[in-house]
Amino acid sequence: MIQLDDVSKRYPGGQEALSGLSFQVEAGELVFVTGHSGAGKSTLLKLITLIERPTQGQVLVGGVNTGRLPARRVPAFRRRIGVVFQDNKLLHDRSVFDNVALPLIIDGASRREIGRKVRAALDQVGLLSKEKRHPIALSTGEQQRVGIARAVVARPPLLVADEPTGNLDPELSEEIMRLFLRFTDVGVTVLIASHDWRLIEALGRRVIHLEQGRLVAGALPHA
Amino acid sequence: MPEQKVRRGALTRIATYFARHAQTLVGTLGRLARQPVSTFMTAAVIGIALALPVALHLLVLNGRALAGRLDTGTDLSVFLKKEVPLDGARRVANRVEARDDVDRVELIPADVALERFRARSGFGDALDALDENPLPHALVVHPAEGHSRAEDIAALATALRALPEADIVQDDLQWVRRFNAMLDIVRRTVLLATALLATAVLVVVGNTIRLDIQGRRDEIVIIKLIGGSDAFVRRPFLYTGIWYGLAGGLLALGVITAGVLLLQRPVERLAVLYSSDFTLQGLGLLPGAALLVAGGVLGWLGSWIAAARHLRSVEPT
Numbered sequence: 001m002i003q004l005d006d007v008s009k010r011y012p013g014g015q016e017a018l019s020g021l022s023f024q025v026e027a028g029e030l031v032f033v034t035g036h037s038g039a040g041k042s043t044l045l046k047l048i049t050l051i052e053r054p055t056q057g058q059v060l061v062g063g064v065n066t067g068r069l070p071a072r073r074v075p076a077f078r079r080r081i082g083v084v085f086q087d088n089k090l091l092h093d094r095s096v097f098d099n100v101a102l103p104l105i106i107d108g109a110s111r112r113e114i115g116r117k118v119r120a121a122l123d124q125v126g127l128l129s130k131e132k133r134h135p136i137a138l139s140t141g142e143q144q145r146v147g148i149a150r151a152v153v154a155r156p157p158l159l160v161a162d163e164p165t166g167n168l169d170p171e172l173s174e175e176i177m178r179l180f181l182r183f184t185d186v187g188v189t190v191l192i193a194s195h196d197w198r199l200i201e202a203l204g205r206r207v208i209h210l211e212q213g214r215l216v217a218g219a220l221p222h223a
Numbered sequence: 224m225p226e227q228k229v230r231r232g233a234l235t236r237i238a239t240y241f242a243r244h245a246q247t248l249v250g251t252l253g254r255l256a257r258q259p260v261s262t263f264m265t266a267a268v269i270g271i272a273l274a275l276p277v278a279l280h281l282l283v284l285n286g287r288a289l290a291g292r293l294d295t296g297t298d299l300s301v302f303l304k305k306e307v308p309l310d311g312a313r314r315v316a317n318r319v320e321a322r323d324d325v326d327r328v329e330l331i332p333a334d335v336a337l338e339r340f341r342a343r344s345g346f347g348d349a350l351d352a353l354d355e356n357p358l359p360h361a362l363v364v365h366p367a368e369g370h371s372r373a374e375d376i377a378a379l380a381t382a383l384r385a386l387p388e389a390d391i392v393q394d395d396l397q398w399v400r401r402f403n404a405m406l407d408i409v410r411r412t413v414l415l416a417t418a419l420l421a422t423a424v425l426v427v428v429g430n431t432i433r434l435d436i437q438g439r440r441d442e443i444v445i446i447k448l449i450g451g452s453d454a455f456v457r458r459p460f461l462y463t464g465i466w467y468g469l470a471g472g473l474l475a476l477g478v479i480t481a482g483v484l485l486l487q488r489p490v491e492r493l494a495v496l497y498s499s500d501f502t503l504q505g506l507g508l509l510p511g512a513a514l515l516v517a518g519g520v521l522g523w524l525g526s527w528i529a530a531a532r533h534l535r536s537v538e539p540t
Binding site: 049051072075076077078079080081083085089091093102103105106107108109110111150151 | 444448449
């Protein structure tokens with residue numbers, strides 16, 4: 001699903017965020033990306049969601065070489081990736097339903113299809129009863145779950161989450177992680193950037209650990 | 224039936240496409256309605272900018288109508304030869320009236336002309352001393368509309384002079400030339416003002432949309448992050464621009480109509496004093512609709528320019 005070959009990313013400032021990174025993630029896998037802040041986690045996610053392009057090497061996502069994709073194809077490419085943000089990035093001027101519906105509206109889905117898929121996604125995250133609320137009226141955990149519902153509503157084959165539990169207490173964090181695990185059951189590939197060691201250990205999945213833009217062999221530094 | 228299924232799928236997509244547009248149309252209107260004061264102020268600026276050239280245009284229109292009533296400058300006087308009898312003069316009048324470039328011909332028989340001359344000149348007694356009427360029958364030829372340019376009138380005069388019955392043909396080309404020259408200047412002034420004020424509308428809409436884009440930066444970034452195309456991101460701004468333009472056009476229409484209504488009575492009073500039945504011409508239905516369309520198109524264009532310039536810089540980082 002994701003394949004990086006000798007990927008480096010250097011920002012115009014001159015500092016190298018990633019150097020010579022190579023790894024592969026199979027379809028249906030759940031993989032954690034760990035590392036201190038500044039280790040290159042965010043840059044890696046930006047390369048996968050095509051916010052940035054590699055300066056060297058190639059990034060293949062779902063068979064698409066992101067370095068060669070023309071700008072006008074980027075939106076369609078992004079629609080096949082569900083993204084969960086640390087600060088959930090919800091639109092506060094519209095309801096939970098409308099927030100979750102956004103990817104489907106962008107995709108040009110019919111009204112019936114939207115209603116069906118949005119309710120299915122909200123059901124999955126346990127917020128079906130709150131579709132008419134505005135995000136501001138929800139708790140932080142609930143807001144994050146709305147963000148997840150929005151990421152999965154169009155049923156993308158790849159889910160990318162940037163510190164999805166960064167602002168949540170341990171109990172909520174675990175709930176969210178279990179949610180991600182459930183998506184892998186239906187064949188979705190999940191990539192989660194996180195530094196919640198306790199949870200990562202508990203889940204026992206593959207870990208890509210970055211240090212100063214390089215891949216560090218071995219799973220958990222603490223293990 | 225896979226083919227039927229595909230067709231239905233395409234139909235659904237088209238229906239969905241229009242439904243999306245309709246949704247954006249209503250959604251942007253709702254957003255504008257939630258900020259009535261700032262929306263009204265923007266629409267008012269556009270409305271005034273649109274109303275000015277239209278008002279100038281109406282002024283020219285009415286001025287021409289008025290000039291058309293007062294002047295006889297484009298008319299030609301044909302004095303027939305003394306030996307042409309009255310029924311001969313009638314036949315000439317009919318022949319001339321049949322021309323494409325002639326609207327109508329007025330026949331002034333010699334005795335009528337004499338009566339008028341007697342009444343106006345004060346030479347009544349002197350005329351009485353004459354044995355016979357020294358005046359010939361005369362024709363006043365009114366050129367048809369669209370044939371009042373100087374060269375048209377010159378051509379008509381030449382044709383009239385070639386008539387065997389014609390003795391003297393009088394035209395007032397000088398006056399026609401001057402009037403047309405003045406009209407040309409005014410017309411160009413209106414054109415210039417229209418161009419300038421249309422640009423002003425573009426700038427106003429463009430600037431408003433630019434501020435709108437800045438204010439909704441976060442939203443735009445989020446939509447781009449989850450795969451919204453440039454067209455999708457641009458659409459609400461384009462509709463907002465169209466709404467501003469239409470609202471401006473509507474206000475301009477209101478201003479113009481109110482202006483015409485306010486001036487109607489005083490103009491009529493003045494016209495009565497000049498014993499004229501002149502009435503102020505308002506904006507017709509079609510030009511009114513054109514004004515609205517022009518507003519909408521300018522709004523769309525202004526927002527398109529702003530969106531093309533500023534949306535590109537709003538990218539997720």
